[in-house]
Amino acid sequence: xxxxxxxxxxxxxxxxxxxxxxxxxxxxxxxxxxxxxxxxxxxxxxxxxxxxxxxxxxxxxxxxxxxxxxxxxxxxxxxxxxxxxxxxxxxxxxxxxxxxxxxxxxxxxxxxxxxxxxxxxxxxxxxxxxxxxxxxxxxxxxxxxxxxxxxxxxxxxxxxxxxxxxxxxxxxxxxxxxxxxxxxxxxxxxxxxxxxxxxxxxxxxxxxxxxxxxxxxxxxxxxxxxxxxxxxxxxxxxxxxxxxxxxxxxxxxxxxxxxxxxxxxxxxxxxxxxxxxxxxxxxxxxxxxxxxxxxxxxxxxxxxxxxxxxxxx
Numbered sequence: 001x002x003x004x005x006x007x008x009x010x011x012x013x014x015x016x017x018x019x020x021x022x023x024x025x026x027x028x029x030x031x032x033x034x035x036x037x038x039x040x041x042x043x044x045x046x047x048x049x050x051x052x053x054x055x056x057x058x059x060x061x062x063x064x065x066x067x068x069x070x071x072x073x074x075x076x077x078x079x080x081x082x083x084x085x086x087x088x089x090x091x092x093x094x095x096x097x098x099x100x101x102x103x104x105x106x107x108x109x110x111x112x113x114x115x116x117x118x119x120x121x122x123x124x125x126x127x128x129x130x131x132x133x134x135x136x137x138x139x140x141x142x143x144x145x146x147x148x149x150x151x152x153x154x155x156x157x158x159x160x161x162x163x164x165x166x167x168x169x170x171x172x173x174x175x176x177x178x179x180x181x182x183x184x185x186x187x188x189x190x191x192x193x194x195x196x197x198x199x200x201x202x203x204x205x206x207x208x209x210x211x212x213x214x215x216x217x218x219x220x221x222x223x224x225x226x227x228x229x230x231x232x233x234x235x236x237x238x239x240x241x242x243x244x245x246x247x248x249x250x251x252x253x254x255x256x257x258x259x260x261x262x263x264x265x266x267x268x269x270x271x272x273x274x275x276x277x278x279x280x281x282x283x284x285x286x287x288x289x290x291x292x293x294x295x296x297x298x299x300x301x302x303x304x305x306x307x308x309x310x311x312x313x
Contacts, residue, residue, distance in 0.1 A: 043307040052148045060151050064158035082163050083170045090118040097235040107237050108274035112178050116271060117234035119171055120264045123164045124200050125225045130156045131204025132221050135212035135310050142311035149310045150303055153204040161197050175271055188270035196263040198292040202299030209303050212310055232260040239279045256281035259291040 044052065053060075068082075094114055097103045104110035134153040135142060142149060176182075211217050233241075238255050255261065266288055268275040281287065 043304070046301070046304060049148060049150070049304055049307070053150060053154070056147060056151055059147070060155045060158065063151070064155040064162060067155070067159040068162050082166045086119050086122050086167055087115070087170060089122070090115045093118065093235050103236050106240050109178060109180070109272055112175050112180055112272050113237075113268060113275065114235060115171055115174050116268050117232075117264050119164065119167055120196070120267050121229055121232055121234050121260055122167075123160055123196065124203070124260050124263070125229065126163070127157045127160045127200035127204050128207055128225060129218075129221055130160065131207040132211035132218045134204065134208035136215050136218070139311055149208075149307055150205060150300065153208040153303070154201055157197060157201040157204050160200070161193075164193075171271075180271065180273060183273075185270050189267055192263060192266040192270060192288065195288045195292040198296040199259055199263070200295075202292075202295030202297070205299035205303035206295075209306050209310075212306075228258075228260060231255065232258055232264060234264065237279065239281075257287055259287075259295075262287045262291065 043049075071082075094104075094111065098110055098114065107113050131153045134156055135149060138152055142152075207217070207221070233255075238261060242252060242255070262281070262284060265275075265280055265284060269277065269280055
């Protein structure tokens with residue numbers, strides 16, 4: 001019988017092997033495509049990812065609330081620590097900077113000035129520090145369930161916002177006790193907090209991705225945040241410190257454009273009568289919006305690009 005020769009075929013396996021990739025099984029691939037199967041954990045497109053986050057908005061808010069409630073469940077004072085912690089920090093800074101270093105002489109309404117700075121910077125600080133552990137500290141949840149991983153750092157920032165709003169009740173009492181009368185300018189606190197929340201969320205997303213690959217980063221970040229705090233005018237007025245100092249222009253721009261200092265200054269301007277527009281850096285609202293958009297958009301895209309790698313290996 002004459003033999004029928006099969007047409008020559010090109011085997012892709014050697015080429016794929018030389019490229020360092022395993023050769024795919026064409027039978028399994030065709031079968032998966034026929035039944036609409038996709039790679040588990042594959043990164044969705046950016047619009048699809050945003051849609052998944054919106055579908056899980058109730059999970060994000062519930063998870064944030066649960067974190068706030070569970071944080072102090074073992075403490076006898078419970079949720080009171082949400083207010084006591086920043087107040088005690090402010091008391092320590094007042095003793096060191098206000099009394100020992102006598103910074104209060106150069107700053108009118110120093111106690112409202114200091115407490116506002118501590119509360120607002122703590123919001124950013126806790127968002128960044130908690131974001132560093134958002135993935136590495138929830139590996140059990142990440143590996144057990146399929147959901148957009150951005151839910152975790154976003155819910156962390158939302159929890160920190162809730163804590164700040166609880167603390168603001170104590171801040172309002174302090175402002176009233178030291179002669180600050182509520183005015184229309186207090187309404188500026190809402191857009192300032194909204195922009196800061198967007199900035200914090202972007203930073204938390206960046207740190208979540210970095211912290212997922214480098215757990216040691218969580219040990220380093222407290223030192224970085226402490227340095228950032230001292231450069232943000234929490235305990236002193238940057239505008240007054242710069243008076244008479246012949247610093248390079250780049251240093252002045254960096255100090256005035258420091259995002260943490262920008263959001264602190266906006267809150268002080270909104271809530272404290274003696275903190276006037278003359279103490280604000282030029283174009284402060286443009287700085288605040290620019291930092292919020294830059295950190296929010298860039299941080300979200302940066303986190304999304306590694307979506308399929310979280311919780312693996």
